[in-house]
Amino acid sequence: NAGVTQTPKFQVLKTGQSMTLQCAQDMNHNSMYWYRQDPGMGLRLIYYSASEGTTDKGEVPNGYNVSRLNKREFSLRLESAAPSQTSVYFCASSEGTTAAYEQYFGPGTRLTVT
């Protein structure tokens, strides 16, 4: 099992450009998540999908959109990138919604917006 995979690993964008971050999991998990990690702030939830066909906003959704393409894949789109979106983005998945279920994380995408 590959677990949670993310592409690309690194990306540099100019202000105003758009891009999509891809995430896939092969653990048959129901729930998937997108977080961003900024220095000294831990991880903050952008969007999540509790199950296939549903998506909901997290703490910091502004400037992002998501698509739960199928049970395996959950993409994050930046329509018009801004320097404030420079961050490391992590995708995660979990088996269910109960608090005891752990979340499994991908390796991250390092995004720089100039």
Next chain:
Amino acid sequence: GNSVTQMEGPVTLSEEAFLTINCTYTATGYPSLFWYVQYPGEGLQLLLKATKADDKGSNKGFEATYRKETTSFHLEKGSVQVSDSAVYFCALRSQGAQKLVFGQGTRLTINP
């Protein structure tokens, strides 16, 4: 709202030293508590967890006990190794909540 507070880093220790990284939380009800570790250039990995009061999570020589009375989940290891150098995140997840709430992370460096 729910929150997690970790001790400020960075923390630098010598090999074989005793490690404590403090974590306290604020949450309603009975959240599940987690420690995640992030090695350089990698994503987060679950280190250990506890789902109810007085539970002790343990893995790879690390331990943490869920203390409801002090709302704490401190991470400890008796003898650290250079390979333990990483960033450690304390996190909680409330019953019925989708998201993990993370502390700010503590960078640990172990010198030989």
